[in-house]
Amino acid sequence: ALPWLARHALLRRVRATSARAVATQLPWQRERLEGIALASRAPLGGLELAEALDRVQGAAFRSGTVLQAAFDVPVQLRDLLVLRSSRPDAGGFPSVELALAHLSGCLCGVNAEGIAAVCVRDAAGDQPSLRFLAQEILFRARDLDAGIDHLRRRASYAGGTGTLVVADGSGETRLL
Secondary structure, eight states, X not given: OOOHHHHHHHHHHHHHTHHHHHHHHOHHHHHHHHHHHHHHTOOHHHHHHHHHHOOOEEEEEEETTEEEEEEEOOGGGGGGEEEEEEOOSSSSOOEEEEEEXXXXXXXXXXXXXXXXXXXXXXXXXXXXXXXXXXXXXXXXXXXXXXXXXXXXXXXXXXXXXXXEEEEOTTOOEEEO
């Protein structure tokens, strides 16, 4: 664990960079994170730090119309893996995702329209995690091209560095 002063300085940096971008550019993700904090009785600052620091790398494989994923999950995070169902209350598509319980974005998932996303490499640094953008495409995309266009526009001002693999129900797959 970090000493209090170092932790406080790191939290200030996260709140000035990636947490601010999430709050201003992906407000529904910020609301989700606030809900996780409230339900788990965890401090929001601790979850903001986890969003910024917890990284999981993976690989995506396509076999016909099936998109598969494998992840290298750090030992300290393995017990936090969950399969969750998201049911947006307005304007989004339901989805099922593999996620870490304390994080808003997902490692991978598929929405009700058959759009899948895998966060393969998440190297965001001071930018929001690509897990947020994977969750965003599941929430917003009815078809692959429109979803990718939306994601590119969103990423241009929200930020995010790394690699996503997205696919549709026909097996069309793109590396972003």
